[in-house]
Amino acid sequence: MMRTRPLKVALLGCGVVGSEVARIMTTHASDLAARIGAPVELAGVAVRRPSKVREGIDPALITTDATALVKRGDIDVVIEVIGGIEPARTLITSAFEHGASVVSANKALLAEDGATLYAAAEEHGKDLYFEAAVAGAIPLIRPLRESLAGDKVNRVLGIVNGTTNFILDKMDSSGAGYSEALDEATALGYAEADPTADVEGFDAAAKAAILAGIAFHTRVRLDDVYREGLTDVSAADIASAKRMGCTVKLLAICERAADGKSVTARVHPAMIPLSHPLASVREAYNAVFVEAEAAGQLMFYGPGAGGSPTASAVLGDLVAVCRNRLAESTGPGESAYTQLPVSPMGDVVTRYHISLDVADKPGVLAQVATVFAEHGVSIDTVRQQGRQDGNGEASLVVVTHRAPDAALSGTVEALRKLDTVRGVASIMRVEGE
Amino acid sequence: MMRTRPLKVALLGCGVVGSEVARIMTTHASDLAARIGAPVELAGVAVRRPSKVREGIDPALITTDATALVKRGDIDVVIEVIGGIEPARTLITSAFEHGASVVSANKALLAEDGATLYAAAEEHGKDLYFEAAVAGAIPLIRPLRESLAGDKVNRVLGIVNGTTNFILDKMDSSGAGYSEALDEATALGYAEADPTADVEGFDAAAKAAILAGIAFHTRVRLDDVYREGLTDVSAADIASAKRMGCTVKLLAICERAADGKSVTARVHPAMIPLSHPLASVREAYNAVFVEAEAAGQLMFYGPGAGGSPTASAVLGDLVAVCRNRLAESTGPGESAYTQLPVSPMGDVVTRYHISLDVADKPGVLAQVATVFAEHGVSIDTVRQQGRQDGNGEASLVVVTHRAPDAALSGTVEALRKLDTVRGVASIMRVEGE
Incomplete structure (x- = not known):
């Protein structure tokens, strides 16, 4: 034959x-x-x-x-x-x-x-x-285009950039800062001489656009993807995540809205619980969860780059x-028939972990809580601790319940304006629960 | 259109x-x-x-x-x-x-x-x-038949039967015996009224035959697959695995021989280290590792059964x-061009965990070690402990290095014949290292 x-x-x-x-x-x-x-x-x-x-x-x-x-x-x-x-x-x-x-x-x-x-x-x-x-090497496009062609994918969530995962893994395991971890990644060949595409999230955002388009049978372009890199992730953020039983990963997340009428795609650092399978994805490995209506939750794991x-x-x-x-035939072509629009980041429903430096005096927590309430954001946990240096400051760590990102970022803006809030030490989304 | x-x-x-x-x-x-x-x-x-x-x-x-x-x-x-x-x-x-x-x-x-x-x-x-x-729902056939069609798959190893994984997970988490765990699986609908196909490993063996055939481009039939179910796995085996930092899983393992001239396919319970990703596959979930020459190690995870x-x-x-x-075309058909023969279990290279009840007197360890040496099996670790009941018996737990299964089972047969060996309490293969 x-x-x-x-x-x-x-x-x-x-x-x-x-x-x-x-x-x-x-x-x-x-x-x-x-x-x-x-x-x-x-x-x-x-x-x-x-x-x-x-x-x-x-x-x-x-x-x-x-x-x-x-x-x-x-x-x-x-x-x-x-x-x-x-x-x-x-x-x-x-x-x-x-x-x-x-x-x-x-x-x-x-x-x-x-x-x-x-x-x-x-x-x-x-x-x-x-x-x-x-x-x-991880089969992902073919499973989405073909294996799940009879199913309805609602969510794709994963680690799709090996360089940034290597950096975050180093920061988590050694307590190193971002620059130090990047230097090690560069020395070992995991980061390129100009690491911009990786560390600013462009590479992951391009992959998110491709995955979202195929998963939801619509067109999603790079510009449609909300993007935050990891250059602002500090050793303090990682330490803060650890105290919460979490680690920090740069995630690509593509979601169908609850009403099914739009989709979102985003790339940003997020805290995920250590019990989540993505938390144990080490070094430059990639792993992607796909959630589909009939199939349930699938995971694909493997080396995400390399020759x-x-x-x-x-x-x-x-x-x-x-x-x-x-065979004189062709495989599946573009499938964009749903023509679902891509909603902006403000519409995404997520949770925030916010660390505030506040004046250490009575009434501050009430003031802060009022700002959350005014923006329709409900608080899951709050942890208040006086500082040891006796400068009259305390730190307040708030984890919210799920709310639209616009409401969450609006809350942060309003908090910044409070006299009693000396600074916002860290903001990070919380995923994977 | x-x-x-x-x-x-x-x-x-x-x-x-x-x-x-x-x-x-x-x-x-x-x-x-x-x-x-x-x-x-x-x-x-x-x-x-x-x-x-x-x-x-x-x-x-x-x-x-x-x-x-x-x-x-x-x-x-x-x-x-x-x-x-x-x-x-x-x-x-x-x-x-x-x-x-x-x-x-x-x-x-x-x-x-x-x-x-x-x-x-x-x-x-x-x-x-x-x-x-x-x-x-886990895409596995298509990735093997199509995504990895340009690669050389050397190994497929995984948990492909949800019922038995549920039972072993229960035994591991609750200390329950096999019968008790099976009853719970039946009550929850994870096991059928007649659980033979699952617990005797027939279901997993059929899947191993299919996976091996596709992965190695040769014909592998159910009869070619070595099969041990989990009905003999005891609470003591699970406890013994725990002491070694392991858990017990029913694994399907398809391998290309080191010389590339034959393949093997087998299903049996095995101890795997808790650090291995398959150790954390809970309840009725399935997970399969595929190792290919260029792709490296991939993992596919998800619900392995259900409507x-x-x-x-x-x-x-x-x-x-x-x-x-x-399109008036067809997808890929059978690919069995390599015509690689399927070797018997005796040729498989693996490791044994053997727990012996021996007479508690000098020279026993030397005697036992001699039997291993005579069969060309080298010992990785041995743990000897006197029993508390003062009946003159001790227990000896041996973990071997890798050796052909025939040599390992020959060793066990010879050990049984030693006067000083009162009984073989447990034999289990060790995988995933």
């Missing part, structure tokens, strides 16, 4: 992921051929630095002209692992125009302009697969796309 | 799972139609007791003649949730012959004779999907199969 004419693959990008994809395509060629039903052949590799030695790749395949490679016309599948918006977008749409299907790991582009890519794929009757764009795990996801997609080409 | 002529679905079985499938097909009809690209219509429901009231199902659809239903010729997809070998096998092959694709939750049949079903599906160019056969979760898996498959029909 094996077809002998090989399917031709063009690889755009040959860095950490691309070189691993090329290596596995070579070393596991017979397995891939058996699983696809035809051999696959690396027909070209577009790189920026052609002089670099690339072990195991025929130098004749190397080109700096990615544009010409995707336009060759004989390419069956283009694997895009260069990342970023341009030239990736132009190359991918050009690939579709010239008859290729595409496997991409490009979370930024999919979150920014997935609709354009989907439309181009559909127009030309080609596949767009991108399991590697979210959570590395080999990401290559595994890319190659799984490659096999699927090649099978589809042999 | 929506096709208006509906796809016709025949449902075989309308028990806990079937009735939930029918309910969701009705209540979520428009979502299913949007995701498939055509409406789906329940065209017939085969049951054993037609007089039973089935809310939400048109009585005109009910039939006792499943054979006639699958032969109607206008059925697009047959959903088989009756279980067991016959008449399920004949009905499924007949469905293929009469033009339908099949979604099945039948682990027993797939493990017993999956090859016949695959062959019938392929002969007639139809789909055979069975996500619901293993671990309920709604199983229906979620069935409906995900229904959407996929319907999409394939509209």
Whole structure:
């Protein structure tokens, strides 16, 4: 049943992921051929630095002209692992125009302009697969797009950025501050030289946009995702979480509103109880909970990044796309039929942990409690403690019940204006209960 | 783009799972139609007791003649949730012959004779999907068949039977004996009136056969799976595990041999360290680790049984199969090209925890250690303790290093023959390190 004419693959990008994809395509060629039903052949590799030695790749395949490679016309599948918006977008749409299907790991582009890519794929009757764009090797896109296609997903919540999880894990286990933990992450190769995309939450927000769109069958773009990074998380925040029996994680949370008429997507640090399974996700691992109406609560866990795990996801997609080409069919395309709007952060219902520095005198708690009540926010617990330094200050730690984020942030603004409140030492959302 | 002529679905079985499938097909009809690209219509429901009231199902659809239903010729997809070998096998092959694709939750049949079903599906160019056969709603078959299709899976290890996990969890948390815990499981509906399939490990062994076959691209049948149930697990075993910082779980373990030339599949109780993620899988939940060469270690967790979760898996498959029909294509069929043989249990490399009642006199330990050495089994730890009852007996707890199971069981047989060994109180494998 094996077809002998090989399917031709063009690889755009040959860095950490691309070189691993090329290596596995070579070393596991017979397995891939058996699983696809035809051999696959690396027909070209577009790189920026052609002089670099690339072990195991025929130098004749190397080109700096990615544009010409995707336009060759004989390419069956283009694997895009260069990342970023341009030239990736132009190359991918050009690939579709010239008859290729595409496997991409490009979370930024999919979150920014997935609709354009989907439309181009559909127009030309080609596949767009991108399991590697979210959570590395962990199967997440396919389970959401296919396994749960008969269910109604209400919530996706997880750790989708390994760098920030490594940093928070270090802060939690060693008591280190943010900068110190970041330095260690950089030294160990978990953080890039410019860590902005990770630590400011852009990477996680792009993944949240992709997951929310697929989970809720609607369009969610990066701009729709509320985003807070972890650069403001202090050792004191972590210590405060510990006192509450919690730890701090950078979470991506996608939710369907209770009335079902809108969705939200957000990325921010949050306190979660130590008993929550996500609390024990260590180092650079990722883990994602999916809550669906019939399935209940599912969890997916694994390495969220790295060359080999990401290559595994890319190659799984490659096999699927090649099978589809042999069958002259395509897999599922964009599913955005619900057209559910994305609500702003203010509409999200959540809980706050607020730590206040207040004047240590009678009546302060009553004053503070009044502000919460005026904003319709009810208090779950409050802990008041006089300071040891005898400067007339005390600290007040309030954990709220669930309330709209707008009411919670309004409360904090009003608290800041109280004379008796000297400062807001820390604000953090509480999740996972 | 929506096709208006509906796809016709025949449902075989309308028990806990079937009735939930029918309910969701009705209540979520428009979502299913949007995701498939055509409406789906329940065209017939085969049951054993037609007089039973089935809310939400048109009585005109009910039939006792499943054979006639699958032969109607206008059925697009047959959903088989009756279980067991016959008449399920004949009905499924007949469905293929009469033009339908099949979604099945039948682990027993797939493990017993999956090859016949695959062959019938392929002969007639139809789909055979069975996500619901293993671990309920947890996507596992699709990730193994598709997401990891470009990777090399070396190990699948997990808890795939909710009933036995519930029983072991109860024994661990309450100190209850097996019978008491089983009674509680039965009372709460976690165990069936006849619990044999669960407690003797047949259910888990069937799932292990299915997982091993898919993971290693070879044929593995129920008979190839080594199987020990948990009926011999005592409160003393659980207590012994606790003293070692372990708990006892019924594990399904599928492994590729170190030389890559054979595979093994087995189900048995095993001690695992409390630090292992599987140790914290409570009640009737399931969790499965998959270790692949490039992806690394992945974990999938969720409800492993129950009407709604199983229906979620069935409906995900229904959407996929319907999409394939509209595209006039089929999904992946059997992949057994590696033809790797399944080795017997004796070849499996594992560790034993052995608790011996021995004569409390000098030289016993030396004698026992000699038996281990003669069988090529090296000892990791040994704990000797004199009994309080002063009857001249002591107990000796030995944990071995890794060795072939045949050497380990040979060691135990030889120990039994020693005069100084009064009895073997407990033997259990140790996994997860």
